[in-house]
Amino acid sequence: MKKIFALLIGCGTVLSVFAQTEPTQISPGSAVVTPMSNEQFTTLLRKVRNHVRNSSRYEAALAAVNDSTNRFNTSQLKMLLESFDGDEQRLTVATLAYPRVSDKINYATLSNSISLQANKDALASFIMSQDRTTTVYSYSESFRTPVADASFATTINNIEKQWQEGARLSTIIDVLDKQGSFFTAAQVKQLISLVYDESSRLHLAKAAYSKVVDPENYDQVYELIKPEEMLNTLKTYIGANAHSIAMVHNSGKIAMTDSDFSSRYNEARDHFRNKSIIKDVNAFFSEVNNFYTSYQARQMILLINGEKNRLEAAKAAYRGITDPANFAAQMNDLFNTQKSRDDLQAYIENFRG
Numbered sequence: 480m481k482k483i484f485a486l487l488i489g490c491g492t493v494l495s496v497f498a499q500t501e502p503t504q505i506s507p508g509s510a511v512v513t514p515m516s517n518e519q520f521t522t523l524l525r526k527v528r529n530h531v532r533n534s535s536r537y538e539a540a541l542a543a544v545n546d547s548t549n550r551f552n553t554s555q556l557k558m559l560l561e562s563f564d565g566d567e568q569r570l571t572v573a574t575l576a577y578p579r580v581s582d583k584i585n586y587a588t589l590s591n592s593i594s595l596q597a598n599k600d601a602l603a604s605f606i607m608s609q610d611r612t613t614t615v616y617s618y619s620e621s622f623r624t625p626v627a628d629a630s631f632a633t634t635i636n637n638i639e640k641q642w643q644e645g646a647r648l649s650t651i652i653d654v655l656d657k658q659g660s661f662f663t664a665a666q667v668k669q670l671i672s673l674v675y676d677e678s679s680r681l682h683l684a685k686a687a688y689s690k691v692v693d694p695e696n697y698d699q700v701y702e703l704i705k706p707e708e709m710l711n712t713l714k715t716y717i718g719a720n721a722h723s724i725a726m727v728h729n730s731g732k733i734a735m736t737d738s739d740f741s742s743r744y745n746e747a748r749d750h751f752r753n754k755s756i757i758k759d760v761n762a763f764f765s766e767v768n769n770f771y772t773s774y775q776a777r778q779m780i781l782l783i784n785g786e787k788n789r790l791e792a793a794k795a796a797y798r799g800i801t802d803p804a805n806f807a808a809q810m811n812d813l814f815n816t817q818k819s820r821d822d823l824q825a826y827i828e829n830f831r832g
Contacts (some may be wrong), residue, residue: 514552514581523549527562536563537572544576545774551576553585560592570598571808574605583656584649625663625692638673648674648683655687662687664696671703681709685716732770734801740775744782753784757792764795773802773809780813790819794826803827 515523527539540559543549551559556576560569573589580586586606590599626634634654641647651670654660662670667687671680684700691697697717704710747759760779763769776796783789793810800806806827811820 514550514555520551520555520558524555524558524562527559533564537565537568540572541575541774544572544579545772547579550579550581552581553588556580557589557592560589566593566595566598567812569593570601571812573602574808575805577605625661625666631662631666631669635669635673638670644674644676644679648676648679651683652686655683655690661690661692664691664693664699667691667697668699668703671700677704677706677709680704681713684713688717732799732801734770734772734775740771740778744775744778747779747782753788756782757788760792761795764792764799766799770799770801771796773800773805776800776806777809777813780810786814786816786819789813790822793823797827797830 514520523543527536527543530536530539540563543559544551544556556573559576560572563569569592573593577583577586587603590602593599593602625631638647638650638654641650651673654670655662667684667690671683671687674680674683680703684704687700688694688697694717701710701713704713743763747756747763750756750759760783763779764776776793776799780789780792780796783792793813797803797806807820807824810823814820814823
C-alpha cells in the first residue's frame with residue numbers, strides 16, 4: 480500500500496473502516512503478502528543477534544530484508560530493527576524492508592524504534608512518498624504488461640465476495656501495490672468501481688495512475704469520480720505528475736543470479752592489495768552485460784577501502800543497477816561525509832546512461 484497509505488491519512492471515514500476490518504486473505508493469484516511464520520522469524524532473529532559486533536548485526540539484518548524470499552509483518556520487523564543500534568541504520572533497514580511487509584497500514588508504528596525526531600520524520604516522509612519514488616514510465620514501454628485477463632477476473636471475483644467496504648478497499652490497495660503488476664485503464668476502472676465511498680475512489684484513482692500501461696486512456700476513470708471538486712483534484716494530480724513520465728533506469732533488466740555474483744565477488748575479495756580490488760570491482764561494474772541489485776553492488780563496494788575510492792565505485796555501479804529506488808539507501812552509510820552522499824546523489828540525478 481505504498482502510495483495509498485499516505486493518501487488515506489486524514490480521511491476519517493476510511494481509517495475507521497480499516498480499524499474495524501481484519502486483514503483479508505484471498506487466492507494465491509492475488510497481491511496479499513504472507514509473512515514468515517513465527518518459528519522461521521525466531522530462527523532468523525537468533526542468527527542476527529548471535530553476531531557480537533553491532534555492525535555485523537546491522538549487515539545481517541540488511542541481508543535479511545534484501546532476501547527476496549523473506550516476508551515480514553511490522554511486529555517482526557520492529558524486533559529486527561531493535562536487534563542492532565543506530566538510528567540511521569534502523570531507518571535504512573526500515574525503508575528497504577517496505578516492499579516485503581504484509582501490513583503496511585501499520586508501518587508508521589516503526590517510528591517507535593527510532594530515537595531522533597529527524598529520522599522519525601524521514602520515515603514518515605518515506606511512507607508518504609511511495610507514490611512518487613518508482614512510478615515514472617514511458618508510454619511505449621513494452622515491458623509494462625497488464626495483468627492477464629483470467630488472473631484479473633479471479634481477483635475481481637474475490638473482491639466481489641467481500642461484503643465490507645473496508646475489506647474490499649484493503650484488498651484493492653494490495654492488488655495495486657503488488658510489485659511488477661500493471662493494469663489497463665479499463666482494469667483500474669473495474670477495481671475502483673467496487674468501492675462506493677467517493678473519497679476512497681479519489682485516493683485509489685490517484686494511486687493507480689502510476690500502474691497503468693495506457694495512461695492516455697485514463698479519462699475512463701474520470702467517469703467514476705462524480706463530485707466536480709474531486710474530479711478537478713484528480714485532474715490536477717495527474718497533470719502535476721505527467722511531467723515525470725520518463726524511462727525508469729534499467730527497467731526490465733534482470734539482476735544476475737546469486738551464484739554468478741558470488742563467483743565474481745570471491746574473485747575480487749581474493750586480491751590482497753586494495754588497488755587490485757578496486758580494479759576488479761570497477762571492471763565488474765563496467766561490463767555492459769552485467770546487471771545487479773543495489774545490495775549486490777553494496778557488497779562489492781564494501782571490499783574497497785577509502786571514501787573517494789568507494790564513491791567512484793558507487794558511481795560506476797549505478798549503470799547496472801536493476802532497483803534504482805533502493806540505490807541511495809544501500810550506498811549512503813558506506814560514506815563518512817555528507818559531501819560524498821550529496822556527490823553521489825547529484826551523479827544519479829544527472830545520469831544519462
